[in-house]
Amino acid sequence: MFVRNAWYVAAWDHEMTRTMMRRIVLDEPVVLFRTTEGKAVALEDRCCHRQAPLSMGKLVGDIVHCPYHGLQFEPSGACVKVPSQDRVPASAKVKSYPLVEKNHWLWIWMGDPAKADPALIEDFHWLDDPKWRYGGNYLHVPSNYLLLVENLLDTTHLPFLHPESLGTGSFARSEFDVTREGDRIQVSRYDMDKPPAPFHKQMGEFPDGLNVDRWQIAHFAPPCFVKLDVGSAPAGSGMRQVTDRGSRWMNMWNLNAITPETEKTAHYFFAQAYNFKLDQQWISDMLAKQVHDIFLQDMAMVKAQQINMDLRPTPAPVNLGQDKAWVAMRGIVDRLVKEEQQQAKAA
Numbered sequence: 001m002f003v004r005n006a007w008y009v010a011a012w013d014h015e016m017t018r019t020m021m022r023r024i025v026l027d028e029p030v031v032l033f034r035t036t037e038g039k040a041v042a043l044e045d046r047c048c049h050r051q052a053p054l055s056m057g058k059l060v061g062d063i064v065h066c067p068y069h070g071l072q073f074e075p076s077g078a079c080v081k082v083p084s085q086d087r088v089p090a091s092a093k094v095k096s097y098p099l100v101e102k103n104h105w106l107w108i109w110m111g112d113p114a115k116a117d118p119a120l121i122e123d124f125h126w127l128d129d130p131k132w133r134y135g136g137n138y139l140h141v142p143s144n145y146l147l148l149v150e151n152l153l154d155t156t157h158l159p160f161l162h163p164e165s166l167g168t169g170s171f172a173r174s175e176f177d178v179t180r181e182g183d184r185i186q187v188s189r190y191d192m193d194k195p196p197a198p199f200h201k202q203m204g205e206f207p208d209g210l211n212v213d214r215w216q217i218a219h220f221a222p223p224c225f226v227k228l229d230v231g232s233a234p235a236g237s238g239m240r241q242v243t244d245r246g247s248r249w250m251n252m253w254n255l256n257a258i259t260p261e262t263e264k265t266a267h268y269f270f271a272q273a274y275n276f277k278l279d280q281q282w283i284s285d286m287l288a289k290q291v292h293d294i295f296l297q298d299m300a301m302v303k304a305q306q307i308n309m310d311l312r313p314t315p316a317p318v319n320l321g322q323d324k325a326w327v328a329m330r331g332i333v334d335r336l337v338k339e340e341q342q343q344a345k346a347a
């Protein structure tokens with residue numbers, strides 16, 4: 001079950017073209033395309049006649065032609081032509097989803113369109129802020145989306161799953177704190193006076209032998225957003241006392257939006273934003289590639305977890321101190337789903 005009344009990321013802006021693209025979102029087939037004027041459109045990718053995918057058809061001007069018996073649909077979802085007869089039945093239409101282009105992502109609303117307030121879109125301003133640059137990408141997730149949210153909230157996995165890039169042995173025991181404000185959770189980790197992680201050493205160009213103070217602060221917003229403020233500064237530079245760490249040291253925001261596709265798969269939109277050495281393109285290129293490769297390791301893990309979780313019997317998990325954040329996260333998402341179901345019943 002999913003939270004339906006929420007904005008989810010459906011695509012990167014550059015993925016949206018005049019070629020129709022099918023993407024399943026929250027178990028519903030969606031076709032995405034741009035009109036001749038460049039406006040992004042999301043329609044149900046399932047013809048109201050016999051359920052053929054419209055994405056297999058043709059886009060002629062702004063009209064979608066079904067590939068099976070030729071019904072034609074305008075961007076509102078209304079059928080405007082039935083080739084085999086003059087009369088277009090009033091019920092002949094497909095769903096048209098609210099879709100907003102913001103911060104280089106296309107945000108879709110799968111729930112009640114009357115509630116689709118663009119002001120509720122999660123903040124990812126880094127992707128549009130001239131003070132930042134980023135490298136970003138997309139991955140298909142072979143598991144339930146919340147396994148990946150868990151993964152991002154519990155970074156004690158870094159030394160084990162990503163030892164050659166993000167992990168240092170000490171990180172699993174780094175000082176941490178979990179705080180909550182309404183339905184938002186923050187997990188702060190600090191690892192002080194330790195050798196830098198290989199990836200941080202490379203990005204920060206730290207000299208051999210220099211120890212660093214590292215921070216990794218995860219911000220969760222329901223239902224599926226995790227933003228990580230990460231970086232390293234030379235040990236003893238007082239990074240915990242300042243708020244403008246990015247302008248002083250190697251600082252990045254790892255930005256993650258994980259959109260459920262089905263109960264067992266998801267779409268992963270991510271970017272690594274940075275505000276140091278902005279004139280050096282190699283950082284963007286390296287981030288896009290390295291973060292993608294690191295996340296492939298996570299994909300392999302969540303896939304393996306999902307396979308085991310699908311087998312029966314499923315043992316109860318042993319929860320550790322480090323699991324506090326994701327246990328709270330799952331509680332929040334479960335509650336939001338239940339609240340929506342109760343509201344739908346009452347309506």
Ligand code: FES
Nearest residue numbers: 047049050066069
């Ligand atoms: S299935 Fe689309 S026209 Fe028949």
Ligand SMILES: [Fe+2]
Nearest residue numbers: 151161162298
């Ligand atoms: Fe990871």
